[in-house]
Amino acid sequence: MVLLRGGLAALAAAAAAAAVAGSPSPPPAAQPEAKPPTAAEYDTPAPPFELGLFPCTGCHTDAGNPKPRELGFHDEQQPLRHGQNLWCLDCHDQKKRDFLHLINGEQLPFSESYRLCGQCHGDKLRDWKVGVHGKRIGRWDGKKTYYLCVQCHNPHAPRFKGVETKEIGGVVMQRPIATPTRPEPAPRRPQEAR
Amino acid sequence: MTGILRFLQGCVRLVTRGSRWYYAWLALLAIMIATGIAGYSSQFRHGLIATNMRDQVSWAFYIGNFTFLVGVAAAAVLLVVPAYVYQWKPIKEVVVLGEMLAISALIMCLLYILVDTGSPQNLWHIFPLVGRPNFPSSMLVWDAIVLNGYLLINATVVIHILYKLFHGQDYNKKIVVPLVLLSIPWAVGIHTVTAFLYNGMAARPYWNASILAPRFLASAFCSGPAILLVLFQVLRKTTRFNIPDEAIWKIAELMAYTMFFNLFLLGAEIFKEFYSNTEHVVFTRYLFFGLHGHRAVAPFAWFAVAASFAAFLLFVIPRTRRNAVTLNLGCFLIFAGVFIEKGMGLVIPGMTPDTLGEIYEYTPTMVEWMVAAGVFGIGFLVYTLLVKIAVPILEGRFTAGMERPLDAAPGGQVAH
Amino acid sequence: MSATGNRSLPVLQQAAPEARAEDPSRRQFLQAAAAAGAAAALGACDVEGALRRHFKELSKDEVARLLAKIERDHARRFGKKDWKATALGPRPGVEFGYGLDLSRCIGCRRCVYACVKENNQSRDPQIHWIRVLEMDKVRGVDVIESDIYYQADAVPRPGKFYMPVQCHQCRNPPCVKVCPVQATWTEPDGITVVDYDWCIGCRCCMAACPYGARHFNWTEPHIEAAEVNPDLHILGNRVRPKGVVEKCTFCIQRTRAGRYPACVEICPVGARKFGNLLDPSSEIRYVMENKRVFVFKEELNTRPRFYYFYAT
Numbered sequence: 041m042v043l044l045r046g047g048l049a050a051l052a053a054a055a056a057a058a059a060v061a062g063s064p065s066p067p068p069a070a071q072p073e074a075k076p077p078t079a080a081e082y083d084t085p086a087p088p089f090e091l092g093l094f095p096c097t098g099c100h101t102d103a104g105n106p107k108p109r110e111l112g113f114h115d116e117q118q119p120l121r122h123g124q125n126l127w128c129l130d131c132h133d134q135k136k137r138d139f140l141h142l143i144n145g146e147q148l149p150f151s152e153s154y155r156l157c158g159q160c161h162g163d164k165l166r167d168w169k170v171g172v173h174g175k176r177i178g179r180w181d182g183k184k185t186y187y188l189c190v191q192c193h194n195p196h197a198p199r200f201k202g203v204e205t206k207e208i209g210g211v212v213m214q215r216p217i218a219t220p221t222r223p224e225p226a227p228r229r230p231q232e233a234r
Numbered sequence: 235m236t237g238i239l240r241f242l243q244g245c246v247r248l249v250t251r252g253s254r255w256y257y258a259w260l261a262l263l264a265i266m267i268a269t270g271i272a273g274y275s276s277q278f279r280h281g282l283i284a285t286n287m288r289d290q291v292s293w294a295f296y297i298g299n300f301t302f303l304v305g306v307a308a309a310a311v312l313l314v315v316p317a318y319v320y321q322w323k324p325i326k327e328v329v330v331l332g333e334m335l336a337i338s339a340l341i342m343c344l345l346y347i348l349v350d351t352g353s354p355q356n357l358w359h360i361f362p363l364v365g366r367p368n369f370p371s372s373m374l375v376w377d378a379i380v381l382n383g384y385l386l387i388n389a390t391v392v393i394h395i396l397y398k399l400f401h402g403q404d405y406n407k408k409i410v411v412p413l414v415l416l417s418i419p420w421a422v423g424i425h426t427v428t429a430f431l432y433n434g435m436a437a438r439p440y441w442n443a444s445i446l447a448p449r450f451l452a453s454a455f456c457s458g459p460a461i462l463l464v465l466f467q468v469l470r471k472t473t474r475f476n477i478p479d480e481a482i483w484k485i486a487e488l489m490a491y492t493m494f495f496n497l498f499l500l501g502a503e504i505f506k507e508f509y510s511n512t513e514h515v516v517f518t519r520y521l522f523f524g525l526h527g528h529r530a531v532a533p534f535a536w537f538a539v540a541a542s543f544a545a546f547l548l549f550v551i552p553r554t555r556r557n558a559v560t561l562n563l564g565c566f567l568i569f570a571g572v573f574i575e576k577g578m579g580l581v582i583p584g585m586t587p588d589t590l591g592e593i594y595e596y597t598p599t600m601v602e603w604m605v606a607a608g609v610f611g612i613g614f615l616v617y618t619l620l621v622k623i624a625v626p627i628l629e630g631r632f633t634a635g636m637e638r639p640l641d642a643a644p645g646g647q648v649a650h
Numbered sequence: 651m652s653a654t655g656n657r658s659l660p661v662l663q664q665a666a667p668e669a670r671a672e673d674p675s676r677r678q679f680l681q682a683a684a685a686a687g688a689a690a691a692l693g694a695c696d697v698e699g700a701l702r703r704h705f706k707e708l709s710k711d712e713v714a715r716l717l718a719k720i721e722r723d724h725a726r727r728f729g730k731k732d733w734k735a736t737a738l739g740p741r742p743g744v745e746f747g748y749g750l751d752l753s754r755c756i757g758c759r760r761c762v763y764a765c766v767k768e769n770n771q772s773r774d775p776q777i778h779w780i781r782v783l784e785m786d787k788v789r790g791v792d793v794i795e796s797d798i799y800y801q802a803d804a805v806p807r808p809g810k811f812y813m814p815v816q817c818h819q820c821r822n823p824p825c826v827k828v829c830p831v832q833a834t835w836t837e838p839d840g841i842t843v844v845d846y847d848w849c850i851g852c853r854c855c856m857a858a859c860p861y862g863a864r865h866f867n868w869t870e871p872h873i874e875a876a877e878v879n880p881d882l883h884i885l886g887n888r889v890r891p892k893g894v895v896e897k898c899t900f901c902i903q904r905t906r907a908g909r910y911p912a913c914v915e916i917c918p919v920g921a922r923k924f925g926n927l928l929d930p931s932s933e934i935r936y937v938m939e940n941k942r943v944f945v946f947k948e949e950l951n952t953r954p955r956f957y958y959f960y961a962t
Contacts, residue, residue, distance in 0.1 A: 171933040172751075172941070172961060175920030180932070181908040192919060202756070202804065203918045214918055220804035221918070224759035227798060230288035230594050233775035233868065281869035281892045282851075283775065289865050292856040352851020352866065352893030355700060359831040359850055366704050366832045366848070374830035374854055436950045437824060437860035516794055589862040590781060590815060591793035 082169075083185045087150040088215035091208060094150070096137040104134050117196040123160070131156060131195070157189045164189075192216055237634060241400065244632055244639050249622045253472075256622075263615045270608005273601045274349060282352055284601040290594035291585045293350075295602045298577030299609070300346035302457075304428045305450060305576060307339035307384065308421040309458020314414055316488055322481045326405075327628050328462075329414060330395055331469075333388040334620040335461060336421075340385045342613035349605050373431040380424045387417050392620075396627050401634045425450050432584065440517035440584040443506075445499055450576070452496035456489045456545075457572035460565040465621070467558070474629050483555055486564065490549035493542060493568065500539070520593070521583040530595045531582055534574050541571030704832065705845040705885070713737050713884075720888055727889070728875040735882040738906045740839035746900050746955060747840075747934040749923035749943070750814060753960045756919055757782055757805040757812030764916035765816075768901060769887040770879055772871030779898040780816045780913060781862065787811050791946075815946070816913075817842065817863035817898035818954030825855035825864060834895070840927075840955050841900050843885040849894040856895060860947050861954075864897045900924075927955065937961075 087094075108127040111118060120126060133141040140156050141147050148155055158165030167173035171184065174192065178184040189195075192203055194216040202221035205214045252260075277284040287294045310332040317328045348354055359365040360378055367375045391413050395405045429447035436442050463485055469475040507518040519525060521535045548554045548564035555561060587593045598606070626632035632639035698719075702708075708716065721733040762780045771777040783796040787809050796813075806812065819842050826834055826842060833849040836842050856864045870892040882888040883903035890896050901911035905924075914922040925932030934957075937943065941959040 167961065170936045172923060172936055173920070175917065176933075177910060177915045179908045180905065180910055180925045187920065200919070205918070220806060221756055221758045223757055223800075223802055223805045224763050226759075226801050227762070227778050227781070228776045229799065230290050233283065233288060281867070283868035288868065289856065289862070292853045292866060347852075350852070352853070352868075352895075353849060353891070354851075356831075356848065356850040359704075359833070359848055366707075368828075368830050368832045371827050372830040372854070373828065374852060378830070431854075434828070435824065435858045437858055513794060585857070587794055589793075589860050590783060590798065591796045592798060592862075 082152075082154070083183065084151055084154075084188050085185060085191075085213060086211065087153065087188060088191055088208065088213045089150075094138070096132075100137040104129075104137075106134055121197040121199070122195065151188075153195070154186075154189050157193075157195075187214065190216070194218070240634070244636075245623050248626060248632065248639050249619050252622070259618065260615075263611045263618070266607040266611030267615065268608075269604045270606075270611055273604025273608060277349070277601055277605060278354075282350075284599065286596050286599045286602065288594060288596075290588040290592050291582065291596040293581050293585065294596050295578065295598040295606060296346045296350035298579075298581040299606060300343050300350070301428060301432075301450075301580060302573050302577045303339045303343045303346065303613075304381070304425055305454030305572070306458040306461065307336045307343065307381075308425040308451075309454045309456075310335035310339065310462065311388070311417050311421045312455060313459055313462060313485065315418060316484060317481075320481070320484055322478070324475065324477055324481075326395065327475060327477075328481075330392055330624055330628060331465065331621065332462060333392050333417070334624060335458075335465075335617060336388045337385060337392065338613045338617035338620065340381060340388070341616055342609050343381060344385075345609045345612060349609065373427060373434055376427045377424075377431060380420065380427050384417070384420055384424050387413050387420060391417070392624070396624055399627050399630075400632065422451065425454050432580070437589055438584045439514040441580075443503070445503055449496065449499045449503075452492055452499055453572045453576050455492040456496055457568055457576075459485050459489055460569045463565050464562065467562070469621075469625065473625050475625070479556070482561075483552075486549045486555045486561060489568065490546055490555070493546040493549065496572075497542060497546060516587060517583045520586050521579065525587065525593055528586075528593050528595050530597060531578065531586075535579055538571045538574035538579055541567040542575065545571060699847060702847055704848050706835075717884060720882060720884060724878070724880070724882070724889060728873075728878045731878070731880040733880045733882065735884060735888060736903065737884045738903070740837050740841075740906065742838075743926075743928055745838075745840045745927045746819065746905060747925060747927035747932075747938075748819075748900065748956045749934050749937040749941075750956070750958050751921040751923065751961045752811060752813060752958050753962045754919045754921035755782075755812045755814060755917075756921075757784055757800070757802075757807075757810070758918065760916045760918060761814060761913035761922065764912045765898070765901075767877065768879055768904070768912035769899075770871075770873060770882075770889050771865075771896070772867065772873060772890075773877070774872045775868060777865045777867070777871070777896070779863070779865065779896075780814050782812055782814045784810050784812055813946075813958070815861050815863065816956070817859075817900075818861055818946070818952065818956035819898075819900060820952040820954045822951055822953045824858040824860065824950075824952065828854040828858045830854060837885075839906070841902055841905075842897075843899060843902065844895055844897065845885065846888070846890050846894045846896070851893040851895070853895065860950050860952060864895050866895055867892050 092098075106129055108129075111128070114128075117128075120128070131140050133139045133147050136147050139147040139149055140153060142156060143159060154165060154168060158168075164173050168186070168189070171186075174189065175187040176184040177187075189198075191214045192200060197218070200216070202217045202219055203214055204217045204221070205212060207213075208215075273284075285294070285296075313332045314325075314329050316322075317325045322328060348357070351357060360367050360375060362369075367378075369375045369379075391410055394409055398405045426447050429450040432438070432441040433443070433446045463482060466475070466477045466482055470477055504518070507515045516525060520528070520531070522532055523529075524532045545564045545568035548560050548567070554564070582596060586595070623632070626639050702712075702716070705713075717735040717737060720735040724733050724735075725731070759782055762778050762782060765771070765779050766773070766777075769779065771779065781798050783793065783798055784800040784807070785792060785796045789795055791813065800807070800810075819836075819840050821836075821840075823834075823836060823842050826836060830852060831848060831850055834842060834844045834855055851866070853866060856866060867890050871890055873889065878889065879887060881903055883899075883906075886899045886902035901909075901913075905911055910924055911922075914924045923933050923937055925934040927934060929935065937959050938957065941961055943957045943959040945954060946956075946958060
């Protein structure tokens, strides 16, 4: 069991390293956009937590029970509709509750959750880093802010349904919802213009 | 100077005297023009939203009428060819009357462009030197050049012939003949350029067909002379003009052949649309059958086809061609048929459905009818006044040597 | 997350791109004479506007004065705001490209209204530079059967996909070809622009555009003063006069200052991609080299700079 885990960890680490390293750095351009940032350099907004949910250590103070089971709390996150045979502590770190963890054990903050998603969804991460998957705002010729995966995909039921923009705790942020998005009104028909 | 003053005085006398029918006609035209002015001032104040044109159908009644009238202007001059070939006696008169019709039609064309423009105060931008014309790329610039050039040619010929006649001289062949000869291919040119305006738009598959230019010419030749036919019959009754029946019948016969060609081209288009049955058939379908419940244009389209076909029959059968009633009925039908087919029947289906598949049903607003009435009023008025002045000159009743123009009773007796 | 409130970078007013190599004085005189005549004949109130030459022929000073006039006119019409009009020119080495991910667009129309707010379109009558077509997945891209006026409580509706359409900034633009007065042209950075003061409102360009991207001010545009965006570009989002044509300019006031267009920033699902086609490391180049890209109405050979693609 330990050997398997170690092997998996090694594989994952290699994969993660490869994912982070990415393609060879692009040749310098006449008007270069900002160089693709390395992992720690992606500017992301604050993760869209529900009020009161974070920090986790607000409630979780003990070591915790590592046995996969159905929990008595966290109803919104259960049942987990993400992959197969996964459960909470496969992503959430047991020792440091306010963090997530990669397969190799490295702990990472929620603001870098994309690295965790990218472990399995490497093709999406690759596209995300160049801005083709997901959303970036800012300057096409300079600094960009990357939206986190979790701003469109609920990590506990990531299949895209809809999004909403809402103010939570004084900050306006986008987050996923379980129902399709409400569209803006249809344009007025030409006959209605007088 | 006194000569010109005398001339102008004579002209004023001519246009202000006439039968009660003449005064009634002038009154009608005055009403139409007043209506047009009222309509246009509303449109000028509020913008083109006073029309029913919108983004989806951005050209409609005004441009449709413009297209039809370019055809009339082209055809009016083309009577010169058969007049020459068939050696009609009053060939000079035919040329002058035809060219005056062309002048009136051209004035209406230019007016329709003016009223259709969203920012008419910027129209000077199209002129060379002062503006920035997109030559040779833009067909509208070509259209401006050829239409104004055609106006100039016709005005020069008419003014020259009438001026010379006024002074009792024959026209200078060296001026008139080359210009008249030039006006013939130029007439073909104005309508071809107008066709190219539509033809060149790849975004509008209904227009983007090579058959458009030949169709324009065919429909112009068969509809334009209709006005002249009616006019010749009126002039025969009211003046000394001796246009023989044979000339009138010959014109009608030629119109029959050109209408046949027009119907043939229509048939060719129908075959291509329905046999190939690509997505582009939607425009022709909309024209004749309507689409998705929108059927506003279809009745007019069928009427136009029926009228054209009926006119063809009336003109090709000698007995109906020679009967005054059926002849004039044919003139009305051919005019109405081509007016629809080349006006709204060309512009509206070209834009319905629009480039993103949307159907917007357009019908003209009251303002558009008013402005159109005004433009037609001005055009008819110009032609009326020109004819009222030109006919006495052509008949020799209005010359420089006279104190004032001689009156003519019907049948040609000259009264003093 | 709403768009950042950054102001455009303070940049030097750049003059019109190339100088025209011809004698301007005679032209100026004739133009002034003709324009004065036209203005007098039509009783135009704005004599200076009636006399003004084409944007490309204006000198640096004249452009600066025109920008000041635009700011004054807007202030007079809409009240006190931090009006800032610029004529920011294109950057060398930049050609803008746009990618729209059809596998992501959900048809929420946020782009439509963000564009309206950013670019000062008339609210009444309503002008939208972006039109979203709802189509059937079964039928595919079939414009005749598409619906722009879809109403729904939630999108995407089952079995439907969505295709927003706006000006494609074509490399072979039919609108530029047909404009009789050269009121519309392509800038070096690829944006097709309109000189709103030069346009005569003949609408040839609207008939020629295959994408329905050009829109006309059928009457004086109406916008609430509070909603007017004060960051203006003379060829972009200044409030247009009655009787002229307008269209998407890739948010020229933002993109020439280095920012994303408003539609790109507002799209909640990241379906819109934008960048410099000449930069091999840009996102738009990545899209074109790695994704399945197609051109709308490609057979018309407009060769647009706007591409549709499927990211998955």
